[in-house]
Amino acid sequence: MRALHIPAQIGEKTDLIDCCEVLDVVALLDVLVSPQHDLSLARALRSPLFGLADAGLVQLALLQRELRLPWYELLQKTELLTPDLQGLAAVLMRWKGWVERLPPHDALQGIYHDGDVLARFVAAAPAAQRSSVLANLRALLAVALQVDGGRYATPYAFVRAQGGRHVGPGHRHR
Numbered sequence: 001m002r003a004l005h006i007p008a009q010i011g012e013k014t015d016l017i018d019c020c021e022v023l024d025v026v027a028l029l030d031v032l033v034s035p036q037h038d039l040s041l042a043r044a045l046r047s048p049l050f051g052l053a054d055a056g057l058v059q060l061a062l063l064q065r066e067l068r069l070p071w072y073e074l075l076q077k078t079e080l081l082t083p084d085l086q087g088l089a090a091v092l093m094r095w096k097g098w099v100e101r102l103p104p105h106d107a108l109q110g111i112y113h114d115g116d117v118l119a120r121f122v123a124a125a126p127a128a129q130r131s132s133v134l135a136n137l138r139a140l141l142a143v144a145l146q147v148d149g150g151r152y153a154t155p156y157a158f159v160r161a162q163g164g165r166h167v168g169p170g171h172r173h174r
Helices: 020-033 038-046 054-067 088-101 104-114 117-124 127-149 155-161
Strands: none
Touching (some): 020 038, 020 088, 038 054
């Protein structure tokens, strides 16, 4: 029905972690706390957070295979990257720093603000789903306050509590 642009409601309740937009943000957090999770990086980069096309992901994968560098080092080699990849390192490293220093809710709120997360996801969602996408992303932020009281959980524990292991590229909601 979505492919035909026909608005529809699903009768069953969907768990928050099963929503594409939530999986995209959890994938981002996953790669920020576990930099070796390349599938999470691919999912985050393809998401509305960055909107990277498949060609950019292929370029990164080929460069990573050739140079055998972790993504955070590879993305800093701007002379090797196309213009659409050149700004990624600064953003990801800034967010990684927040995730390492701040409680999960505070880091996530900073990422939401700095990356204009709500607006990016709403703009990428079909009109009939925009309100639910917005609600789901706000709910994820609220959940960050509930895990271990919100102030004492580590970002790693938060990602794991959301089921963030092996969050692959998956389906897109565009």
